[in-house]
Amino acid sequence: MEPTSTTDLTTDGLEQQLIELESIKARLTARQISLLREADRRQTPLGDGCRSLGEWTAGRLDVAPETAKALVTACRVLETVPDQEQRLGSGLGSFDRIIATAHLTVAGASPDRVEQAAGLDIPGVRRLTAMHRRMAPIDEQQMFSDRYVSMQPTLDRTAYRLWGQLPGLDGQLVEQALLTRADTFPTLPDETRSSPGQRNADALVSIAADSLTTSSGDQNDSGSGPVLSVFTNHDLAAGSDGQAGSVTSTGISVGRSTIEEIFCTGSTEHISFQNGQPVAAGRTTRVIPPKLRRAVLYRDGGCTADGCTSRYRLQPHHKIPWSQGGRTDPANLTTLCWFHHHVVIHKSGYTIQPDSPPGRLRFQKPPGNGPP
Numbered sequence: 436m437e438p439t440s441t442t443d444l445t446t447d448g449l450e451q452q453l454i455e456l457e458s459i460k461a462r463l464t465a466r467q468i469s470l471l472r473e474a475d476r477r478q479t480p481l482g483d484g485c486r487s488l489g490e491w492t493a494g495r496l497d498v499a500p501e502t503a504k505a506l507v508t509a510c511r512v513l514e515t516v517p518d519q520e521q522r523l524g525s526g527l528g529s530f531d532r533i534i535a536t537a538h539l540t541v542a543g544a545s546p547d548r549v550e551q552a553a554g555l556d557i558p559g560v561r562r563l564t565a566m567h568r569r570m571a572p573i574d575e576q577q578m579f580s581d582r583y584v585s586m587q588p589t590l591d592r593t594a595y596r597l598w599g600q601l602p603g604l605d606g607q608l609v610e611q612a613l614l615t616r617a618d619t620f621p622t623l624p625d626e627t628r629s630s631p632g633q634r635n636a637d638a639l640v641s642i643a644a645d646s647l648t649t650s651s652g653d654q655n656d657s658g659s660g661p662v663l664s665v666f667t668n669h670d671l672a673a674g675s676d677g678q679a680g681s682v683t684s685t686g687i688s689v690g691r692s693t694i695e696e697i698f699c700t701g702s703t704e705h706i707s708f709q710n711g712q713p714v715a716a717g718r719t720t721r722v723i724p725p726k727l728r729r730a731v732l733y734r735d736g737g738c739t740a741d742g743c744t745s746r747y748r749l750q751p752h753h754k755i756p757w758s759q760g761g762r763t764d765p766a767n768l769t770t771l772c773w774f775h776h777h778v779v780i781h782k783s784g785y786t787i788q789p790d791s792p793p794g795r796l797r798f799q800k801p802p803g804n805g806p807p
């Protein structure tokens with residue numbers, strides 16, 4: 436293949452080259468697969484102290500666990516379907532097509548069916564495979580006993596990673612619950628929608644928040660939320676514009692916008708430090724006392740975002756943030772639903788347009804503030 440500048444290519448040529456490269460990738464992957472199989476035969480991973488070929492592959496090739504898993508799965512499935520492995524080695528189809536076809540064969544589809552599958556797109560081949568797959572009781576039990584959900588904080592505990600596996604129907608139930616919850620959220624103020632992954636994340640967090648507060652059934656008074664305490668080292672906080680010096684009681688570092696949200700919904704504890712030792716601890720206080728919170732919710736009667744009819748987890752919010760001298764009194768408090776409060780303001784960095792009427796708040800995104 437002649438390396439031509441991409442701008443010089445005709446559209447046909449461009450498409451042609453993309454397809455040729457996919458075929459080259461298939462041939463290279465076939466070679467990797469046969470090398471992996473040989474490494475497996477020599478039990479190299481065990482000798483290197485790895486628990487599995489997948490773990491060894493991820494480490495040695497410096498690839499993500501899911502990439503390694505796809506290679507190892509391909510290695511195993513192609514072992515039983517040599518003609519598809521040959522096709523891969525000759526570049527007679529993309530890697531995904533050949534692996535999907537191999538799975539269909541392993542699931543017990545007749546050679547005629549496998550041949551017809553060439554006329555389907557890859558999701559179609561996968562659906563056909565699902566129809567053919569035998570699920571003996573022992574397989575179903577195995578799938579259930581393989582279930583897990585894992586959560587791991589990153590080293591600096593500023594985020595958590597989640598992954599896991601659920602049996603098919605349970606997975607679908609969770610997926611449906613997340614979609615249903617996400618559908619109740621309004622759009623962002625600029626009429627854009629969060630990405631599907633972001634909407635899943637918001638849905639999961641809101642379902643978890645419901646399960647931790649007794650008032651999930653009473654959506655008019657559910658703004659209280661679980662008590663979250665923040666410890667602040669005032670020397671560090673003052674020297675960093677509030678960006679450092681604050682952690683929750685479980686040691687998670689939080690920045691200014693999270694603290695501002697806790698000032699609206701949670702409680703704080705102030706601890707002073709001298710020579711690294713805590714010297715005085717203040718009382719745990721809810722920043723907005725429950726009586727004031729109820730009064731503001733009653734006054735506003737619902738979310739004050741323009742056009743929002745959500746009554747989900749209504750929460751009072753400081754219009755002028757505490758960090759800018761905003762006070763905890765009725766004039767500076769307004770009621771917002773969970774989405775407008777948590778997602779739009781405190782997590783995405785929108786601010787209230789100063790000239791919007793108190794009961795019909797509009798939002799603006801300051802340039803360079805918050806995620807794009």
Ligand SMILES: [Zn+2]
Nearest residue numbers: 696699752753
């Ligand atoms: Zn707030």
Ligand SMILES: [Zn+2]
Nearest residue numbers: 738743772775
């Ligand atoms: Zn709202």
